[in-house]
Amino acid sequence: MLADSERYEAKRAEVDAWLSRMELRFARMPPVGNTADVLEAQMREQKAFHAELHQYKHHIELFSQLTQKLIAVYQQDDTSRVKRTTEAINQRYEELNSSIINRGKGLHSAINSLHNFDRSLEKFLAWLSEVESGLEAVETEADREGKPSHQLKVAGFHSSSHGQINSAGAEKNIPEFTSASDWPSESPDLNPLDYQLWSKLERMACHRAHPNLEQSLVRAVERFPQKVQCGTIDDWPRR
Numbered sequence: 001m002l003a004d005s006e007r008y009e010a011k012r013a014e015v016d017a018w019l020s021r022m023e024l025r026f027a028r029m030p031p032v033g034n035t036a037d038v039l040e041a042q043m044r045e046q047k048a049f050h051a052e053l054h055q056y057k058h059h060i061e062l063f064s065q066l067t068q069k070l071i072a073v074y075q076q077d078d079t080s081r082v083k084r085t086t087e088a089i090n091q092r093y094e095e096l097n098s099s100i101i102n103r104g105k106g107l108h109s110a111i112n113s114l115h116n117f118d119r120s121l122e123k124f125l126a127w128l129s130e131v132e133s134g135l136e137a138v139e140t141e142a143d144r145e146g147k148p149s150h151q152l153k154v155a156g157f158h159s160s161s162h163g164q165i166n167s168a169g170a171e172k173n174i175p176e177f178t179s180a181s182d183w184p185s186e187s188p189d190l191n192p193l194d195y196q197l198w199s200k201l202e203r204m205a206c207h208r209a210h211p212n213l214e215q216s217l218v219r220a221v222e223r224f225p226q227k228v229q230c231g232t233i234d235d236w237p238r239r
Contacts, residue, residue: 008070011063012085018056019092025049026099032106036114043107050100053093060093200228 026049033039067086071079205213205220 004070004073008066008082011059011066012089015059015063015089018059019089019096022049022053022096023092026096029103032103032110034110034114036111039107039111039114043104043111046100046104046107050097050104053097053100057093060090063089200224 029045030042033042064086067082070082204223205216
């Protein structure tokens with residue numbers, strides 16, 4: 001019995017030392033990264049660890065067989081401690097194996113997410129290039145028609161005339177995109193001076209040649225009709 005016990009204890013010490021080393025090695029692994037080079041290195045580390053774990057499984061099985069032999073040969077003796085020790089060894093091995101498998105799944109998921117992000121970024125950049133080309137055409141049209149360029153840009157996102165710009169594409173690719181109906185209060189489109197009063201004031205001040213622009217504007221302001229101002233203010237909420 002002494003020889004069998006010594007073989008069992010030697011194997012137990014060997015397996016326990018290996019498990020302790022592997023557990024410490026796993027515990028020191030850093031969290032799953034978020035860049036391609038880090039993820040590639042972590043994936044190589046995970047595969048090497050899992051391969052070593054798989055190769056050592058034979059020793060775990062030998063230790064379990066040695067335990068079963070002791071229990072069968074020495075049925076009259078108390079072998080409960082041997083059973084508990086072997087069960088603990090097997091549990092530690094299974095937990096380590098399960099942990100490295102789960103880490104592998106996490107690494108694969110992170111790599112897939114990174115690839116999906118890269119594809120989405122490529123699509124977005126291609127869309128953005130089309131938008132920039134379309135906006136250049138809109139600005140050219142604004143200069144030609146003499147309209148405020150911000151109005152034509154908004155219209156461009158809802159028009160198929162330019163083909164390259166549309167609100168659906170903007171809302172899909174730019175979460176912060178603001179549609180024409182939600183144009184911010186800072187927009188000239190919602191400023192009465194910009195969308196209504198300045199044009200009338202300009203026509204009053206410049207309907208004929210004048211020697212001094214400043215004086216002509218002052219006179220136009222003095223003669224500006226009150227009802228036009230009130231009408232502009234009343235019309236503002238509908239914008």
